[in-house]
Amino acid sequence: MARWEPDARGRLEKAAMDLFIEQGYERTTVGDIAARADLTERTFFRYFADKREVLFSGSKDLEKMILDHIAAAPRDLPALDVLAAAYAAAGTGIEDRRAIEYVRARYALVTRHADLQERELIKLAGLTAATVGGLTARGVAAPTAALAAELGMAVFKLGFERWATSRTPRDFAGHVRAALADLRALAAAPPPSRRPRRA
Amino acid sequence: MARWEPDARGRLEKAAMDLFIEQGYERTTVGDIAARADLTERTFFRYFADKREVLFSGSKDLEKMILDHIAAAPRDLPALDVLAAAYAAAGTGIEDRRAIEYVRARYALVTRHADLQERELIKLAGLTAATVGGLTARGVAAPTAALAAELGMAVFKLGFERWATSRTPRDFAGHVRAALADLRALAAAPPPSRRPRRA
Numbered sequence: 001m002a003r004w005e006p007d008a009r010g011r012l013e014k015a016a017m018d019l020f021i022e023q024g025y026e027r028t029t030v031g032d033i034a035a036r037a038d039l040t041e042r043t044f045f046r047y048f049a050d051k052r053e054v055l056f057s058g059s060k061d062l063e064k065m066i067l068d069h070i071a072a073a074p075r076d077l078p079a080l081d082v083l084a085a086a087y088a089a090a091g092t093g094i095e096d097r098r099a100i101e102y103v104r105a106r107y108a109l110v111t112r113h114a115d116l117q118e119r120e121l122i123k124l125a126g127l128t129a130a131t132v133g134g135l136t137a138r139g140v141a142a143p144t145a146a147l148a149a150e151l152g153m154a155v156f157k158l159g160f161e162r163w164a165t166s167r168t169p170r171d172f173a174g175h176v177r178a179a180l181a182d183l184r185a186l187a188a189a190p191p192p193s194r195r196p197r198r199a
Numbered sequence: 200m201a202r203w204e205p206d207a208r209g210r211l212e213k214a215a216m217d218l219f220i221e222q223g224y225e226r227t228t229v230g231d232i233a234a235r236a237d238l239t240e241r242t243f244f245r246y247f248a249d250k251r252e253v254l255f256s257g258s259k260d261l262e263k264m265i266l267d268h269i270a271a272a273p274r275d276l277p278a279l280d281v282l283a284a285a286y287a288a289a290g291t292g293i294e295d296r297r298a299i300e301y302v303r304a305r306y307a308l309v310t311r312h313a314d315l316q317e318r319e320l321i322k323l324a325g326l327t328a329a330t331v332g333g334l335t336a337r338g339v340a341a342p343t344a345a346l347a348a349e350l351g352m353a354v355f356k357l358g359f360e361r362w363a364t365s366r367t368p369r370d371f372a373g374h375v376r377a378a379l380a381d382l383r384a385l386a387a388a389p390p391p392s393r394r395p396r397r398a
Contacts, residue, residue, distance in 0.1 A: 078385075078388035079385065079388070080385060080386065080388065081388075117321075117324070118317060118320075118321055121317075121320040121321065121324055122316075122317055122320065125316070125320055143361075143381070144381070144385065146357065146360075147353065147357055147378070147381055147382060147385055148385055150352075150353035150356065150357065151350065151353055151382065151385065151386070153349075153353075154346065154349035154350055154352075154353060157349065158345065158346055158349065161345075162342075179346070182342070182343070182346055183346060183350065183386060184386050184387075186277075186278065186279060186343065186346055186347055186350065187279065187350070187382060187383050187386035187387070188383075188386070188387065189277035189278070189279065189280075
């Protein structure tokens with residue numbers, strides 16, 4: 001019978017990140033991670049499908065938080081505001097669970113490794129698809145939901161990127177709101193036919 | 200010495216798509232494709248890294264066309280219009296080279312297979328990054344370029360999706376322009392604090 005493993009998942013995550021930083025992502029094996037966490041490889045694979053997945057363990061929680069917030073948003077809120085509010089609220093959840101140093105180190109890792117970026121893209125595509133479902137469940141028409149989910153994802157990615165790289169101490173929600181404001185400003189640039197000509 | 204192979208690439212692409220449709224994507228091997236095209240596996244791998252890549256052979260050409268159009272756009276055109284015009288123009292290039300039936304069959308294949316979707320996501324992320332470069336080369340500030348490229352990609356994806364699935368005979372450029380108009384309408388929905396209250 002397996003011995004009781006208090007927060008094995010959390011220990012594996014911490015061991016993995018420590019090793020990725022100390023000796024590099026490529027050179028770290030699942031065996032190294034398990035050994036550092038004082039657990040077996042078998043235990044590792046009970047929690048994670050592979051080495052990459054350690055860095056994405058929060059993605060299902062994040063998706064669930066976002067969908068809950070979408071479902072609970074006021075009925076007359078425009079779709080993009082629904083999404084920005086849901087991301088901002090979910091981000092508070094990330095901030096409660098993760099030190100900003102972890103988020104930054106993880107972001108830097110993902111940015112530097114093609115196979116991690118690939119995994120990230122798949123996760124974000126899954127989140128986008130789930131978001132479309134969340135919006136249509138609110139009665140948003142399918143084509144609008146698809147566009148809103150793509151734009152929402154742009155806001156999320158940009159807010160997250162600025163949060164993970166910025167030196168200013170603004171919180172995630174603030175970055176998301178700023179990204180939405182930037183999107184609105186960019187979209188409001190009038191198309192050329194409606195622009196006043198210079199004299 | 201290899202015998203002369205007129206348009207080996209094009210023959211391999213056609214053979215691959217025919218086989219994917221006839222016997223399914225999973226069951227088709229590189230050997231099958233080469234045999235159907237009356238070429239060797241060795242020739243296949245001179246053109247494509249793997250079976251998936253046959254479906255993405257146009258992506259570098261597409262990127263080049265888009266970047267050329269971004270560079271040539273009028274200087275005072277807003278960033279999103281620059282991108283929409285570049286996609287619309289590049290789409291005309293696709294329409295010249297590919298029958299709509301090919302585009303639709305390819306779209307359906309990619310949508311149904313996770314490993315093809317993964318490859319597609321990587322290609323689109325590469326295109327987004329190239330677009331950021333194209334915009335900053337025009338003097339667009341980096342944060343604006345990053346956001347514009349993400350929004351542009353949403354317009355491209357949506358326009359492409361509608362073009363590949365719609366029964367109406369509108370061309371790609373028309374779908375891209377419609378997607379940009381939809382984006383502007385969605386972004387223009389006033390945030391709640393500025394909305395007039397109902398009596």
